[in-house]
Amino acid sequence: MELFAHTLDHQGTCLEMLELTYAQAKLLWRLEVGDTPSLKELARRCGVDPSNLSGIVDQLTDRGLVLSRRAVHDKRVRVIRLTADGVRLRRKLIACLAQNPSVGSLSPEKQKQLLEILREVS
Numbered sequence: 001m002e003l004f005a006h007t008l009d010h011q012g013t014c015l016e017m018l019e020l021t022y023a024q025a026k027l028l029w030r031l032e033v034g035d036t037p038s039l040k041e042l043a044r045r046c047g048v049d050p051s052n053l054s055g056i057v058d059q060l061t062d063r064g065l066v067l068s069r070r071a072v073h074d075k076r077v078r079v080i081r082l083t084a085d086g087v088r089l090r091r092k093l094i095a096c097l098a099q100n101p102s103v104g105s106l107s108p109e110k111q112k113q114l115l116e117i118l119r120e121v122s
Contacts, residue, residue, distance in 0.1 A: 002102075006100075006101070006102040007100055007102055007103075010097070010099075010100045010101065010102070011097065013096075014093065014096035014097055017096065018089060018092060018093055018096065020089075020093070021056075023046075023048075023056050024056055024059060024060055025093055026046050027042065027046055027053065027056055027057070027060065027066075028060070028065070028082070028086065028089065028090045028093055029090070029093065029094070030042065030045040030046050031066070031080065031081070031082055031086075031090070033082060033087050033090070034081075034082075035081065035082075036079045036080065036081045037079065037080060038071065038077050038078065038079055038080075039053060039054065039057065039068075039077070039078040039079075039080060040077070042057075042080055057078075057080055060086070063085075064083055064085050064086075065082065065083055065085055065086035065089055066080055066081065066082055066083060066086050067080070067081050067082075067083055068080050
């Protein structure tokens with residue numbers, strides 16, 4: 001339970017430093033570099049309804065972190081992609097989250113075990 005609490009604190013610090021909400025960070029995390037999913041697909045990846053994700057996409061678009069445009073194959077579909085600034089911020093987010101001091105205090109073997117467990121449950 002202590003690891004979980006420290007991880008949440010660390011996550012909050014990273015999000016505050018990068019001026020991201022949890023929902024914005026989750027979208028950036030789930031949007032791979034060079035990927036152009038539909039809003040519906042990205043919402044599925046984030047585990048939310050597309051109507052809930054639309055506002056988050058708009059916020060990130062206003063910050064210049066993602067582009068949202070109509071799909072060529074179907075003008076009713078919005079596709080989303082990271083901008084160069086979005087790619088840089090995503091990398092900073094991942095790097096910050098990876099520097100979790102609680103995990104860093106584990107031995108390399110314990111870190112490997114934790115990574116295997118996390119892969120199983122994700």
